[in-house]
Amino acid sequence: MISNEEVAKILRSISEYLEMEEVAFKPRAYEKVADVIEGLEEGVSDIYKRGGLKELEDIPGVGISIAEKIEELIKTGRLKYYETLKKKTPVDVHALTKVEGLGPKQVLKLYKKLKIKSLKDLEKAAQKGKIRDLEGFGRKSEENILKGIGFLKRSGGRFVLGFTEPLIKEIESRLRDLRATEKVVVAGSVRRRKETIGDIDILAIAKNPKSVIDYFVSMSGVVRVYAKGNTKGAVKLKNGLDVDLRVVQKRSYGAALNYFTGSKDHNVALREIAIKKGYKLNEYGLFRGKKQIAGETEEGIYKALGLDYIEPEMRENLGEIEAALRQAQGKPGGLPKLVGYKDLKGDLQVQTNWTDGNASIEAMARVAMDKGLKYIAVTDHTKRLAMTNGLDEKRIKRQWKEIDAVNRKLRGKFKVLKSTECDILKDGSLDLPDKILAKLDVVGVAVHSHFNLSYGEQTERIKRAISNPYVDILFHPTGRIIQRRDAYEVDMEEIIKTAKRTGTVLEIDAYPDRLDLKAEYVRRCMEVGVKVAIDSDAHAPQHFGYLEYGIAQARRGWASKKDVINTRPVNEMLSILKK
Ligand code: DGT
Ligand code: CA
Ligand code: CA
Ligand code: ZN
Numbered sequence: 001m002i003s004n005e006e007v008a009k010i011l012r013s014i015s016e017y018l019e020m021e022e023v024a025f026k027p028r029a030y031e032k033v034a035d036v037i038e039g040l041e042e043g044v045s046d047i048y049k050r051g052g053l054k055e056l057e058d059i060p061g062v063g064i065s066i067a068e069k070i071e072e073l074i075k076t077g078r079l080k081y082y083e084t085l086k087k088k089t090p091v092d093v094h095a096l097t098k099v100e101g102l103g104p105k106q107v108l109k110l111y112k113k114l115k116i117k118s119l120k121d122l123e124k125a126a127q128k129g130k131i132r133d134l135e136g137f138g139r140k141s142e143e144n145i146l147k148g149i150g151f152l153k154r155s156g157g158r159f160v161l162g163f164t165e166p167l168i169k170e171i172e173s174r175l176r177d178l179r180a181t182e183k184v185v186v187a188g189s190v191r192r193r194k195e196t197i198g199d200i201d202i203l204a205i206a207k208n209p210k211s212v213i214d215y216f217v218s219m220s221g222v223v224r225v226y227a228k229g230n231t232k233g234a235v236k237l238k239n240g241l242d243v244d245l246r247v248v249q250k251r252s253y254g255a256a257l258n259y260f261t262g263s264k265d266h267n268v269a270l271r272e273i274a275i276k277k278g279y280k281l282n283e284y285g286l287f288r289g290k291k292q293i294a295g296e297t298e299e300g301i302y303k304a305l306g307l308d309y310i311e312p313e314m315r316e317n318l319g320e321i322e323a324a325l326r327q328a329q330g331k332p333g334g335l336p337k338l339v340g341y342k343d344l345k346g347d348l349q350v351q352t353n354w355t356d357g358n359a360s361i362e363a364m365a366r367v368a369m370d371k372g373l374k375y376i377a378v379t380d381h382t383k384r385l386a387m388t389n390g391l392d393e394k395r396i397k398r399q400w401k402e403i404d405a406v407n408r409k410l411r412g413k414f415k416v417l418k419s420t421e422c423d424i425l426k427d428g429s430l431d432l433p434d435k436i437l438a439k440l441d442v443v444g445v446a447v448h449s450h451f452n453l454s455y456g457e458q459t460e461r462i463k464r465a466i467s468n469p470y471v472d473i474l475f476h477p478t479g480r481i482i483q484r485r486d487a488y489e490v491d492m493e494e495i496i497k498t499a500k501r502t503g504t505v506l507e508i509d510a511y512p513d514r515l516d517l518k519a520e521y522v523r524r525c526m527e528v529g530v531k532v533a534i535d536s537d538a539h540a541p542q543h544f545g546y547l548e549y550g551i552a553q554a555r556r557g558w559a560s561k562k563d564v565i566n567t568r569p570v571n572e573m574l575s576i577l578k579k
Contacts, residue, residue, distance in 0.1 A: 001045045001220060002073050004166055005239065008034040009094065010073065010082055011066070016093040017085040020104040027104075032358050032540070033061045038163065039542030043170070048074050060541065061358060091117045099148035100485055101141065109136065123149050152483070158196040159241055160482055161189075162512020162549045168200055171219075171243065178215060180208045183253070187260035188244075191312045193552035195482055195515050199242040201260050209247035216245050252284045255295035259283035265317035266310075273305050273321070281305075311338055313555040336526070338555045339534075339564050341548055346375035346566040346573065348442060349421065349475055349507065349535035354399055355380040356388035357539045361399075361416060362406045367541035369414045375570040377419035377442045378403060379475075382431035384423040385448055393436055396420065400439075415570050417441040421475055426450045428464025430471075437470035441574060444507070446475035447488070455489040462495055466504040472577045473533055474499065476509040476516040483513065492521050499530045503578045505565055506530055508557075510550025511537040522557020531576070533565050 015030035036059060037044060047055050048071060056067040073079050089111060096107045096119065110116040113134055114125050122145065125131055131142040168190060175184045181204050185191075188201030206212045213233040217225045224236040233245045248256040259267060260283070274281035279288055285295025286304055294300040302309050308327040314320040320335065327334030350364055351357035357364070361378055368376045380399065381390040391399065403416050410416070419442040423431035430437070430445060437443050445465050453461060466474050477495060478487035499506055506525055509516050514537065517525070525532055534550035536543050554564060561567045565576060 001043070002077060003170070003221075004037050004040055004044055005163075007044055007070060007073055008038040010079060011037065011069075013094050014082055014085060016097055016104045016107075017082075017089065020089060020093065020108040022105070029061065029063075030066070033059070033066055036060050036062075036358075036540055036542055038166075039540065039545060041166070041545070044070055045074050092119070095119050096122060098152060098484070099145060100151065101144050101148060106136070109134065119149060119152070151486070157240075158198055158483070160513050161193065161195060161197050162546055164197065164241065165190075167237075167239070167241070171200070172202065174219060175202065175204060175212070175216070175245075178206075178212060180206045180211045182206060182250075185257060187257055188262060191261045192263065192315055193313050193549070193556060195553070199244060202243065202245045203253070203256055203260060204245065204247045205250050205253055206247050212247055213245065216243075248283075251292065251296050253295075254297040254299070254301055255281070255285045256283045258298045258301055261312050261315065263316050266315040266321070269317045269321050270301075270305065273307075277305065279304075308335055310335065311555065313338070313552060314558065316556075336558050336560045339551060339559050339561045339567060341551050342372070343561050343564070343567045344373065344534060344547055344551065345569055346373055346377070346417075347536050347538070347544065347547065348377040348417075348419070348473060348533045348566055349379045349444060349509065349537045350376045351380055351421070351537070351539045352378055354378075354395070355385075355390055359541050361402055362409070364538065364541060365406055365410060365414055365416050368544055369410070371544045371547075373414075373544070375415040375417060375573075377417040377444070379419045379421040379442075379444050381421050381448075382423045384425065384431045390423070390431075391420070393432065396432070396436060417570070417574075419444060421446050422471075423448055424461065424465040426453075426461065428461040430465060430468060434468070434470055437468070440470075442473065442577065443471050444473040444475045445471050447479055451479060451485075451488045453488070455491060458488055459491040459494050462490060463498045466495070466498060467502050469578060471502075471504060473505045473507055475507045475535070476514050476537070477506050477521075478516050478518070480516050480518075481513050482515065487516070493524070496521065496524055496528055496530055499525075500528050504530075505533050505577070508532050508534045508550045508553050509537045510534055510546045510548070510553070511543070512546055512549050515549060515553045517553070517557070519553055519556035522554055522559055526558050526560075526563055531563055531565050532559060535566070 011030045011034040015027040019027040053067050053071055056062055056070050069079055091107060091111045093104060093107055096102055114130055116122050116125055126142050126145045131137050132139045172184055172186055175181055183205040185203050187203050189197045190200055204212055209231045216233045217228045217235055221237045222235045223238045226234040231247045236242050271281045279286055285292040286301050294304040299309050306328055307324040310320050310324050323335045352361045352364055353359055365376060381388040383390045383392040400418055403418055406416050418440045420440060422445045424445050424447045480487035506517060534554055536547045538544055565573050
């Protein structure tokens with residue numbers, strides 16, 4: 001059965017091949033559908049099984065032609081159209097365009113001039129200095145290519161949690177559906193909600209462990225079996241991801257869950273506490289001599305160690321154990337009560353089809369409403385980002401009329417706020433005049449260019465932008481994209497202090513490969529008293545589902561509900577902004 005991830009990958013490659021050939025419009029259509037499919041909760045195969053082509057066509061952005069291609073993939077696992085494109089230009093576009101700065105057109109040129117087909121070819125050519133002489137390239141772009149390849153290598157082997165989760169959930173549910181399993185839970189970095197994961201660690205309680213392991217090592221998608229024991233299995237999936245499964249006994253469940261959730265540093269610290277108390281802690285339980293005194297539940301273990309329960313997202317041995325001890329002893333400096341996964345009432349960064357989003361304001365509002373939100377801020381890009389069709393003064397005023405109309409329709413149920421993702425220009429001034437910003441409900445600003453300024457210049461630029469009295473939120477403050485682009489050089493300590501001084505909110509962008517702010521900066525915000533917003537950065541209705549990764553990031557940064565402005569009802573949220 002073909003996964004959504006695989007379908008999306010093929011559609012994305014098609015988009016890249018078509019873009020290479022400079023076909024108009026179509027590439028964007030394929031890319032949008034790929035995004036949508038990646039975000040679907042239901043598998044495309046299941047959707048197809050349910051209602052055939054018709055049902056596929058109900059997926060946003062899917063017309064008959066793409067629907068038929070998905071059908072062919074589901075039925076045969078192959079796609080002739082894609083194979084023809086691949087034959088014509090036999091290059092690994094997907095891998096090559098992962099190199100920051102390389103688009104499909106450059107890839108085609110590199111193939112035609114230097115026969116570059118793969119990352120390896122690319123690296124060799126760049127090292128030999130062959131790329132700098134090509135028209136449209138230069139010494140600088142050759143350097144950047146080598147940098148980009150280095151970056152890909154360093155992040156190699158890890159997977160972005162938010163993009164991998166549909167697969168994780170699928171495996172989890174397959175195991176849950178087995179008659180033999182009583183309980184199935186994913187531990188490790190997945191349970192700690194890290195940004196990226198090295199592998200999937202699954203625990204199960206089962207009546208007949210052997211049968212569960214047998215199923216596990218032979219399920220579809222497995223390309224290699226590392227281990228197959230009576231209570232333990234380890235496999236590699238065809239996307240390169242490793243999965244470990246352990247079947248444990250009920251009375252050890254809490255201890256195993258605690259052990260395999262980690263982190264390793266957290267475990268080591270817990271074990272030391274156990275030893276000091278004269279106990280022994282391992283994945284089977286907490287023992288005094290031979291007698292098990294805890295281990296069926298995690299709560300029981302923490303309690304027996306004299307600690308308050310610690311949420312998985314905090315288990316990094318970065319002070320949470322000391323805080324849990326103080327908490328249990330009723331002393332100040334205890335654990336924060338973390339923001340919850342259902343606490344958000346609004347989303348303050350949403351793009352629509354006025355720029356590079358794929359749905360209308362009303363469609364985005366209705367999906368947000370279905371997700372249980374009460375408000376969104378429409379934050380389309382501004383004119384400097386011409387490739388997104390960014391808004392100028394005239395168009396943003398027209399957009400307000402549409403927002404007013406949607407608000408009339410949804411009155412009493414939902415509120416659409418007038419906002420912007422206003423571009424921060426090179427000198428820290430903004431892409432819209434103050435007189436427009438003054439009329440918006442919320443003003444978001446963001447850096448989208450000049451990533452290479454010096455540390456000092458970049459810091460001054462952003463400080464200037466957020467010192468504007470109309471600016472409420474700094475979106476994706478460091479610009480990093482996980483596994484693609486490092487944060488720009490910027491003094492975050494200085495930005496956080498400036499945010500404090502000016503009352504600016506910093507965003508946790510929930511998009512799975514942004515998660516910008518990093519947890520350590522979120523935690524710094526909490527210490528300094530800077531508020532954060534958790535936004536989806538949605539460009540399609542499905543993206544609201546990503547909010548949970550932003551919440552996870554906030555929890556990993558020790559944020560509580562009151563620290564996150566969009567946990568508040570709309571009027572209360574607006575009242576704490578600048579003005
Ligand atoms: P990952 O997979 O790299 O994203 O990170 P984790 O934390 O999932 O690490 P993994 O899969 O190697 O191991 C899962 C958990 O098992 C880990 O969080 C803690 C526990 N663990 C693994 N090795 C050790 C160890 O040598 N000592 C202790 N105390 N715990 C360990
Ligand atoms: Ca792991
Ligand atoms: Ca593991
Ligand atoms: Zn942006």
